[in-house]
Amino acid sequence: MKLVGASPTAEISNKVRALTAAGHSVINLGEGELDFATPEAICEAGIAAIRDGDTKYTAVAGTAELKAAIQRKFARENSLSYEPSEIIAGAGAKQLIFNALLATLASGDEVIVPAPYWVSYPDMIRLAGGEPVIVQCSAAESWKLTPAALSAALTPQTKWVILNSPNNPTGAVYSNAEMKALTDVLLGHDGVLIMADDIYEHVRFEGEFATPAAIEPALKARVLTVNGLSKGYSMTGWRLGYAAGPAWLIEAMQVLQSQSTSNPSSISQRAAIAALDGGIGFMADWIETLRQRRDIVLAALGKIDGLHADTPEGAFYVFADCSKLLGTARPDGRVISSDLEFASYLLETAHVGVVHGSAFGAPGHVRIAYAVDTETLRTACDRIVDACAKLHGRNAA
Numbered sequence: 001m002k003l004v005g006a007s008p009t010a011e012i013s014n015k016v017r018a019l020t021a022a023g024h025s026v027i028n029l030g031e032g033e034l035d036f037a038t039p040e041a042i043c044e045a046g047i048a049a050i051r052d053g054d055t056k057y058t059a060v061a062g063t064a065e066l067k068a069a070i071q072r073k074f075a076r077e078n079s080l081s082y083e084p085s086e087i088i089a090g091a092g093a094k095q096l097i098f099n100a101l102l103a104t105l106a107s108g109d110e111v112i113v114p115a116p117y118w119v120s121y122p123d124m125i126r127l128a129g130g131e132p133v134i135v136q137c138s139a140a141e142s143w144k145l146t147p148a149a150l151s152a153a154l155t156p157q158t159k160w161v162i163l164n165s166p167n168n169p170t171g172a173v174y175s176n177a178e179m180k181a182l183t184d185v186l187l188g189h190d191g192v193l194i195m196a197d198d199i200y201e202h203v204r205f206e207g208e209f210a211t212p213a214a215i216e217p218a219l220k221a222r223v224l225t226v227n228g229l230s231k232g233y234s235m236t237g238w239r240l241g242y243a244a245g246p247a248w249l250i251e252a253m254q255v256l257q258s259q260s261t262s263n264p265s266s267i268s269q270r271a272a273i274a275a276l277d278g279g280i281g282f283m284a285d286w287i288e289t290l291r292q293r294r295d296i297v298l299a300a301l302g303k304i305d306g307l308h309a310d311t312p313e314g315a316f317y318v319f320a321d322c323s324k325l326l327g328t329a330r331p332d333g334r335v336i337s338s339d340l341e342f343a344s345y346l347l348e349t350a351h352v353g354v355v356h357g358s359a360f361g362a363p364g365h366v367r368i369a370y371a372v373d374t375e376t377l378r379t380a381c382d383r384i385v386d387a388c389a390k391l392h393g394r395n396a397a
C-alpha cells in the first residue's frame, strides 16, 4: 500500500465537501461524472428487476441475457463478434481493468501508459505488482501516442499497452488512421496485450471512433476491449462495466471476480440490457449540451491571459495549460509555483474545484470537467476568469 495513493479526484471532492460544509458555495469541476439523469426507460428496467424479484446472485460474469445484449452491442456498434465465454460484466470498467491487470501481471512486467492518463492506471499497475512505463505525449501532437514513441517504449518486459480514446483527461480522440498506425506497431510484438479503454466511446463531438480490435482483426486475440455504462449513459452509480477479449483472459478475470466481488448487481444488469438494447438516440441531445458547455469553458479561457487549451474532440474535459501562470502571485502575496497550487488557489478563493495536471502525469495543466449544469458552469467560469485577473506579476515567471 506504500506504493500507491488515494485517487486525487476523490481528494478534490473531499475538499469540496469540506468547504461546502463550512458554508461556502463551491462548484466542483473536478468530478468525472455527468449531471444528466439516467434515462427513464433504463431506470424503469432496474425498478422492474426489483419488482420481479431479480435480486439474487447471478453468474459471476453476468447473466446470459446481459452477455447477449453486450454481444449485440459489439456487433452493432463496433463490428466485433464475441462468444459469451469472451465477455465479462463487472462493477464498473474500473473493476474490470484492475482485475485484468491483477490476473496477468507478475513482478517486473511493464505496462505502457501514455500520459496524460486516467489517474488510476499507474496505481492499479503497481498494486498488481507491475511497473508503469509512462510515455509522455504532447499538446503539439494533440496529446496522442505516436507510433515512434510506442515503438521506443516497447521492451521484452512489456505485458500491456493501455490505449484510451476518447481520452481522460485531454478529450483526444484517435482517428482510424492514427489507431491503425499504433496497431501496426503492435502487430510486430507478439506477447503484448492491448487494453482498449473505450468508456467514453459515445462522448464525441466529431470524428470517427476507433477501437483496436476492430481496426486490426489480427490483434483481436490480444485485445481486451473495456467499456461500460457510466459515462455514455450517465450511470456512474449503477456500477456496470463490461469487457471482451480472449477466453483465457476472461476466465482468469472471472476467477478473480468470483473470489472478490462476485457478480455485478443483478438490478444494474437488467438496467444495462435496457440501456444497450434501447438505442442511443437520446445521446444526440446530450452531446449538443456538452458541446455548448465545452465552448463556454473555451470562451472563458480565451479571456484569461496565461491559460490555454485546444478544442477537445470528446469526453467532457478541457485540459488547460496553466504553465504561464506559474510564478505569479496571489492577492495574499503567495506565489503560485505549481499546477497543484494553482488548483488550490481556484478552490480556496474562487471556490471552484479543478484537478491539477500532475495527477494525470502532465504537470503545468489543470483538468476542467464541464459535466455540471450550464448555468452553474457559467458561474464557475466567471469565477475562474476573476480569480486569474487578480494574479500579480504575469510574465514574471
Ligand SMILES: Cc1ncc(COP(=O)(O)O)c(C=O)c1O
Pocket: 032, 091, 092, 093, 094, 095, 118, 164, 167, 168, 197, 199, 227, 228, 229, 230, 236, 240, 241
Ligand atoms: C478513462 C476511464 N476509464 C475507466 C473509468 C471507470 O469507469 P467506471 O465508472 O465504469 O468504473 C473512468 C472513470 O472515470 C475513466 O475516466
